[in-house]
Amino acid sequence: MDREEFLNAVKDALVVGDKETCVNLINENIDAGIATPLDILRLGLGAGMTEAGDKYESGEYFVPEMLMCVDVMDAAMEIVMPRIKEEMKKKGTGESPGKVVIGVVEGDIHDIGKTITASLLEAAGFEVFDLGRDVPAEDFIKKAKEVGADVIAASTLMTPTLEVMEELHEDLEEEGMRDKVKTIIGGGATSDEFAEEIGADGYASDAVEGVDAIKQMVEEIKMAMAELEKRVE
Amino acid sequence: MAGHVTDYNIVFFPSGLRGTFDPGTNLFEVAMKLGVDIATICGGQRECGKCKVVVEDGLELLEDMQPSEAALLSDDEKREGVRLLCCLEMPKEGKLVLKVPESSRLGAQRLQTEGLELPEDFVIDPAIRKYHIVLPKATLHDDRADQTRLLEEFKKEYGIDLELPYEVLTYLPLVMREVGGKKKDFDITVVVMDGNKVIAVEPGDTTDRCYGFAVDVGSTKLAGFLMDLNTGKVVGVSSRMNPQIPYGEDVLSRITYAKKGMENLKTVQAAVIGGLNDMLDEICEFTGIKHEEIYETVVVGNTAMHHLLLGVWPKFVTFAPYPAAVRKSMRAPSASLGLKMHPNGSTYSLPIIRGFVGADQIAAELAVDFFNNDEMILELDIGTNTEMTIGNKDGCMCVSCASGPAFEGMMIRCGMRASNGAVEKIRIDPETREVEYKLIEGITSGAIRSCSKFRKVETKAIGVCGSGLCDVPAEFLKAGIILPSGQMNKELLGVDPRMREGPRGLEYVIVPAEETAIGKDIVIEQADIRELTLAKAAMFAGAYLLMREMGETVETIDKLVIAGAFGNFIDPESARTMGMFPEFPLDKIEGIGNAAGTGVRKALVSRAERKMADRFSEECKFIEAAIHPDYMKIYPEAMYLPNKNLDLFPETAEMLRKLGRIK
Numbered sequence: 001m002d003r004e005e006f007l008n009a010v011k012d013a014l015v016v017g018d019k020e021t022c023v024n025l026i027n028e029n030i031d032a033g034i035a036t037p038l039d040i041l042r043l044g045l046g047a048g049m050t051e052a053g054d055k056y057e058s059g060e061y062f063v064p065e066m067l068m069c070v071d072v073m074d075a076a077m078e079i080v081m082p083r084i085k086e087e088m089k090k091k092g093t094g095e096s097p098g099k100v101v102i103g104v105v106e107g108d109i110h111d112i113g114k115t116i117t118a119s120l121l122e123a124a125g126f127e128v129f130d131l132g133r134d135v136p137a138e139d140f141i142k143k144a145k146e147v148g149a150d151v152i153a154a155s156t157l158m159t160p161t162l163e164v165m166e167e168l169h170e171d172l173e174e175e176g177m178r179d180k181v182k183t184i185i186g187g188g189a190t191s192d193e194f195a196e197e198i199g200a201d202g203y204a205s206d207a208v209e210g211v212d213a214i215k216q217m218v219e220e221i222k223m224a225m226a227e228l229e230k231r232v233e
Numbered sequence: 234m235a236g237h238v239t240d241y242n243i244v245f246f247p248s249g250l251r252g253t254f255d256p257g258t259n260l261f262e263v264a265m266k267l268g269v270d271i272a273t274i275c276g277g278q279r280e281c282g283k284c285k286v287v288v289e290d291g292l293e294l295l296e297d298m299q300p301s302e303a304a305l306l307s308d309d310e311k312r313e314g315v316r317l318l319c320c321l322e323m324p325k326e327g328k329l330v331l332k333v334p335e336s337s338r339l340g341a342q343r344l345q346t347e348g349l350e351l352p353e354d355f356v357i358d359p360a361i362r363k364y365h366i367v368l369p370k371a372t373l374h375d376d377r378a379d380q381t382r383l384l385e386e387f388k389k390e391y392g393i394d395l396e397l398p399y400e401v402l403t404y405l406p407l408v409m410r411e412v413g414g415k416k417k418d419f420d421i422t423v424v425v426m427d428g429n430k431v432i433a434v435e436p437g438d439t440t441d442r443c444y445g446f447a448v449d450v451g452s453t454k455l456a457g458f459l460m461d462l463n464t465g466k467v468v469g470v471s472s473r474m475n476p477q478i479p480y481g482e483d484v485l486s487r488i489t490y491a492k493k494g495m496e497n498l499k500t501v502q503a504a505v506i507g508g509l510n511d512m513l514d515e516i517c518e519f520t521g522i523k524h525e526e527i528y529e530t531v532v533v534g535n536t537a538m539h540h541l542l543l544g545v546w547p548k549f550v551t552f553a554p555y556p557a558a559v560r561k562s563m564r565a566p567s568a569s570l571g572l573k574m575h576p577n578g579s580t581y582s583l584p585i586i587r588g589f590v591g592a593d594q595i596a597a598e599l600a601v602d603f604f605n606n607d608e609m610i611l612e613l614d615i616g617t618n619t620e621m622t623i624g625n626k627d628g629c630m631c632v633s634c635a636s637g638p639a640f641e642g643m644m645i646r647c648g649m650r651a652s653n654g655a656v657e658k659i660r661i662d663p664e665t666r667e668v669e670y671k672l673i674e675g676i677t678s679g680a681i682r683s684c685s686k687f688r689k690v691e692t693k694a695i696g697v698c699g700s701g702l703c704d705v706p707a708e709f710l711k712a713g714i715i716l717p718s719g720q721m722n723k724e725l726l727g728v729d730p731r732m733r734e735g736p737r738g739l740e741y742v743i744v745p746a747e748e749t750a751i752g753k754d755i756v757i758e759q760a761d762i763r764e765l766t767l768a769k770a771a772m773f774a775g776a777y778l779l780m781r782e783m784g785e786t787v788e789t790i791d792k793l794v795i796a797g798a799f800g801n802f803i804d805p806e807s808a809r810t811m812g813m814f815p816e817f818p819l820d821k822i823e824g825i826g827n828a829a830g831t832g833v834r835k836a837l838v839s840r841a842e843r844k845m846a847d848r849f850s851e852e853c854k855f856i857e858a859a860i861h862p863d864y865m866k867i868y869p870e871a872m873y874l875p876n877k878n879l880d881l882f883p884e885t886a887e888m889l890r891k892l893g894r895i896k
Contacts, residue, residue, distance in 0.1 A: 059738045059759050062719055063767070064869035064877065107552035109859055110635070112868075134553050157635075159485040160492075160551035 006034050007044040014048030014076070015055075017068030023075050030079065037083040042125060045076050049123030053208040063112060066207070070119040077122060096127045098150040098218035101143045103131035104187070105164040110157035113187055117153065117207040124211055126218075137168040144181050150218050153210065155187035162189055166198045182217045186210050243329045245269045246289070247508075249478035254323045260286075260331075261319035265695055266751050268649040270474070271318065271333055282306065284318040290330035295321055350466070351835065357465040359838045360427050360581070361528045363440040366390055368409065368419040379406050383434075387423065395423070396430045400577055404434075411436035424528055424575075427840075432528065432577045444468070444527045446574065447837040448509060449593065449829045450534035450542055451475060452484050452617065453641070453650075455505070456830050457512040458837075459522065462529075465838040469516035476508040477501050477541065483617055483638065484537035485551055491541060492548035502544045503571070510573045527574040530567060531581045531837040533829055535591035535618065539582060543570070554857075555588030562847055583836055583843070584850035589633035594620040596832025597796050598849050599842055600825065603629050608791035611776065613814065614828065615640060615797040619772050622853065623783050623790070630783050630854040634775035639761075639768040640699045646737075647755045649696030654750055656697040657802060659704040659743060661712040663892050666729055668743050673698065693750035697743070697757075700802040705743075705757055706765050707810035710874045713894055714741050717874050719766045721759050769813040770871035775858045776814040777867055782856055793817045796828035809885065812875030816882045 001009070006029055013022035026040060035043070052069040055061035102118050104111045111133040118130045129143055140152050152172075154165055165185055172178045184202035185195050186209075195203035202217060204210030243263060244251035250267040261284055264271050271284050282305030288295065292314055302320035303311070315334075323329075368386045369375060377385065380397060383405065387395050397405070412420040422440055424433040443462045448455065452475060459469035480501050481487030491498040509530075517524055532542060536557050540547040543565060545558045562584040567574050583592040594614060601612050603624045611623045619636040622629050642648030642655075649655050651673060658671040674692035697705070709715040714732065716722055721739035725732035731742040740758035749755055780786065793814065795803065805822040808814065825831070835842045858864055870877035879886040879895070889895045 060720060062763060062872060064872045065718070067865070067869045109553045109857075112865075158551065159483075159489050160548075162489075 001029070001034065003035050003039075007039065007047075010040060010044030010076070011048040011051065014045055014069055014072045015051050017065065017072055019072045019075050022072050023079065026076055026079050030083065037080050037087060040080050041077075041084060041123070045073055045080070046123040046125060049073060049120050053120060053211070056206070057208055063116075066116050067112070070116055073119045073123055097125050097215070098221070099127045099129070099147055100151045100153055100214060101129045101131065101140055101147065101149045102153040103135035103140060103155070104133035105154050105156045105161050105168065106134055106136040107161040107164055108156045108158050108187075109133045110187075111155075113157070113207060114153075114155040117155070117186070117204075117210045120207050120211045121214065124215065126214070137164060137171050140168055141171055141175055141177060144177065145175075149181055150221055151182045151184060151214050153184045153186070153214065155185070156190065157188040159189045162194060165190070165194075165200070169198050169200060182221065184210060184213055184217065242327070243323065243331070244479075245286075246330070246332045246479055247476045248333070248474045249482060256323050256325045258323045259319065260321040260323065260329075262751065263323065264318055265654065268652055268655070268695065269333060270652065279305075279317070279319050282317060285310065285315050285334060286318055287332040287334060288314050288316055288329070289332050291324065291327055294324035294327045294329065351838070355465065355835070355839070356841065357463075357838050358840050359445065359462040359465075359529075360840055360843075361432075361443060361445060361462055362425050363443045363463075364391055364423045364425060365438040365440045366421060366423060368421070370416070370418045379409055382419075383409075383421075383423070393425070393429050395425070398431065401431050401434055408434045408436050426529070426579070432579075433575060439526075442522070442526050444522055445837045446509075446513065446527055446530040447830075447833040448530060448532045449596070449827065449833050450505060450509075450532055450538045451593070451829075452487070452535065452538055453478070455508050455512065456827065457509065457516070458830065458834055459513075459516045459520065459527070460834060460837055462838060467834065468522070469520045471512035471515045473508060473512060475538075476504040480504065482643070484535065487541065488537055488547045488551050492546075492551075498541070498544060498546065501541050505538075505542050506571050510571075513573050524573045525575050528578045529581060529837070530572060530574060530578070531583070531833055533583050533592040533596040533833045533836075535593050536585050536588050537591070539585060539592050543580075543582060550588045557585055557588050560585055560850060562843065562850070581836075581843075583833070583846045586631060586850055586853055587633065587855050589618055589635075590620050590631050590855060592846075593829040593832075594622065594631065595846050595849050596830075596836065597828035598622055598629070598853070599832035599835050599846060600796070600828035601794060604845055604848065609785055609789060610792045610794060611780065611785075611790050611814075612794045612796060612825075612828070613772065613776065615772070615795065615803075617641065617643075619775060621772075621775055621779055623779050623785060624853070628852065628854075629849070630779060630856065632775045632779045632856045632858050634771040634858045636768045636771040636775075637764070639764040640702055642696065642698055642702065644764045645697070645702060645761045646758055647696045648702060648761075649698055651698040651700070651802070654692050654695035656694055656701040656744065656755065658804070659697075659701050659708055661708040661714070663711045663713070666712045666714065666731070668731075670694070670701070670744060694744045694748055694755055695750050696755060700804070702761075702765060703803040703811075703813075704807045706762060706769070706874055707804075707807035709741070709757070709762070710810065710889070710894060711892055713892075715762055715874070717889075717895055719762050719872060719874055721762065765811075766872045766874065769808075769811055770868055771858070772813050773815070773871035773876070774864055774868040777871075778856060778858055778861050778863065780815065787815050787817050787821075790817070791821065793822045794825045794828075795822065796825050801826040810875060810888075812871060812873075812882060812885070816875070816884060 010025055056066055100121055104114050118128050122128045129147055144152050182201040185200045186204040192203050202213045204213050241251040242253050250269050252267050254263050279301050302317050368382050384395055409419040420437055422435045422438055423431055426432050445460050445462045447458045455475050456472045458467050461468050477487055480490045491501045536550055550557055564579050564581045567578045567580050568576055570580055583595050585591045597614050601610055604626050606625045609625045614620045617638040620633050622631040642650055653674055655673045656670045657673045660669045672692050672694055713722055735758050738759040740756040742754045742756050744755035746752055746754045801824040875882045875885045
């Protein structure tokens with residue numbers, strides 16, 4: 001099996017949600033050096049999640065199919081991630097597109113959408129810090145500070161917990177963090193207008209949209225940084 | 234679960250129904266399309282003058298009144314801003330706020346009114362009892378105080394030590410002497426609550442006039458039953474939309490409004506109390522019973538409705554872990570709630586179980602009578618939040634699942650409430666895909682108001698209601714219109730003209746425009762199927778987990794009963810085929826209609842039932858489906874039709890195999 005065949009097979013196994021095949025493929029080939037762990041992440045798993053996301057957008061896939069892909073992704077990442085970290089250590093710095101702190105806000109326990117988003121982000125190469133569900137605003141901020149996050153992504157399905165998102169933004173302001181990190185909100189109860197109302201940087205109606213929006217945010221951050229550097233020079 | 238209400242340019246109160254329509258659209262059609270409860274005889278032909286509305290906002294946007302409209306309105310009405318819907322069109326811009334006065338409403342939503350009698354062997358033991366007593370008149374030889382006289386004579390006659398409160402003592406002397414006096418013995422009736430507490434004394438013998446009000450406060454609909462406390466018979470029924478709807482379509486957004494401050498909470502509370510008072514007025518007018526003859530009200534509702542009705546601070550119920558503020562049964566003076574009944578009467582609320590399992594579920598448990606049953610029963614109450622209880626006399630367990638409002642017609646493009654013009658049944662030939670449907674027609678609030686004066690208007694389809702929507706996934710699946718994954722079958726594109734590319738993906742026409750009252754095809758689109766499968770998957774996961782935690786299976790459970798507004802109307806086979814619950818044999822499935830209504834009526838006339846309710850609240854175990862460790866496996870699998878795990882659905886799988894829908 002050559003590199004391309006292998007990466008395609010990984011991708012296809014993920015898209016159809018075949019965990020066993022995907023994991024076996026990676027286990028059998030990762031040490032042979034057919035492809036680097038980073039390639040497996042980007043061109044195998046990442047490409048697979050992108051394809052699944054496309055299928056979701058076109059209506060072919062729905063929540064259960066996405067969750068199956070997430071399940072495969074999680075299992076594959078357990079093998080791939082430690083090696084990527086090792087590789088990064090050797091090389092010095094790794095180039096991740098960005099760091100995202102993600103969670104379902106305090107008072108809400110519905111986390112399927114958040115879980116899919118986190119997995120898609122991982123597949124896109126982001127460093128993801130998933131805080132789970134029922135996460136107080138202060139925990140988002142603490143984690144974002146600790147890891148130097150580029151983006152905070154907060155989700156809620158229920159209307160009453162919308163106010164926690166508002167709190168999150170107020171607290172960020174108070175902590176003097178608001179211009180250091182971008183925010184995006186999503187989940188059943190949220191909307192474009194609400195994002196604007198509380199001053200979030202972005203809103204996404206589903207996981208796929210969320211990842212696209214976050215990619216763009218990070219892109220903007222990078223451009224702004226580059227701009228800044230230029231000026232300093 | 235609804236979040237922000239999307240934009241709209243017309244809203245009808247008190248229903249809160251709203252939508253966006255093009256300029257020039259006739260407002261009567263708009264009302265029909267939205268399912269607004271509005272009276273008509275002529276069907277929008279500008280003849281009967283029944284479809285009166287008050288324009289609360291946007292009067293200046295409307296065209297001036299034409300003679301044909303003016304002829305149908307009185308001068309008073311014109312001054313008050315009353316207009317006729319059928320004579321108006323959507324303005325070019327701006328927002329209309331219209332109020333449909335009670336007189337223009339039919340109250341025409343389908344309310345389950347039959348089968349209101351209690352079982353024959355039911356023991357009537359209400360909290361309120363009237364005792365007639367004749368007290369010897371006061372003389373020089375018997376100069377006991379009025380208070381002493383009543384207490385002593387009552388004890389002699391009935392063996393009860395009365396508690397006579399201050400409020401009654403103040404006017405006792407007058408009542409005692411109203412019938413009787415210097416020459417005649419004192420003839421009075423004592424109204425006693427909970428065995429010995431006097432709440433009123435009345436002159437003469439009024440024992441045959443003793444009434445109570447049982448109310449099911451739904452987030453969408455209020456249902457009230459006036460009962461004769463001597464006989465346990467229902468003497469009057471009334472129902473209407475919950476007037477809280479303008480403050481939020483679902484319970485969560487309603488609490489979001491209320492929690493902004495005490496003022497808001499009071500507003501929301503006053504809205505529902507106002508609705509109950511309107512119902513009392515209606516029933517009293519119809520039956521000739523006076524408000525003062527109603528001594529007790531018993532209410533049930535989900536936890537949010539319960540808190541909002543009683544004015545209990547509701548905020549924290551909506552935050553995980555969703556703690557209720559009040560759990561136990563309680564009594565509030567009706568005067569402080571503002572209910573129009575006897576001034577010293579009171580309102581008793583049944584207990585609740587958890588934040589998302591309220592007194593309405595307790596009432597449903599009373600209706601099913603779990604604790605007196607040898608049979609193992611699984612009860613489902615389908616709604617925006619679906620609650621289920623499983624159990625028998627040895628104990629029970631309940632679960633709540635956030636199923637969403639899809640089966641109530643919300644979030645569904647052509648969904649509507651169960652009123653005239655709603656498609657309530659759908660059959661599709663699995664081979665030819667020929668669609669047959671049945672409409673709800675001719676519903677009136679027949680329980681107490683005769684609508685025979687209305688000429689029958691030919692009903693045409695407007696949308697699809699819950700029971701119709703319940704047929705959709707099953708019939709679509711059998712006919713191959715959708716695949717077991719819930720995806721629209723794109724292979725039918727170009728083969729079946731009813732399958733087409735719509736604005737939001739594939740859609741399938743179930744009623745062509747020419748057969749509708751709205752002049753547009755009634756369709757089911759991909760997103761609708763997704764909403765329905767999400768809802769049914771949540772219900773399945775709840776039922777499955779509940780059965781497993783209780784150690785029961787479809788074989789060991791004797792009966793599956795489906796309650797809720799359309800419990801009696803959904804087709805159990807359709808529900809089973811789509812996999813709304815594990816695959817029970819059809820003869821074990823039974824619809825029981827408004828179980829909360831049945832339960833609250835039982836509680837009104839029986840103290841034993843209230844004790845039972847307290848026991849349910851104490852003993853019924855509770856599981857939260859969404860955080861169960863297996864939920865993330867069971868829920869997604871249940872999004873397939875009937876389920877990803879076909880081993881759970883052997884009969885349905887066999888049927889689908891024969892039709893060639895699965896391998």
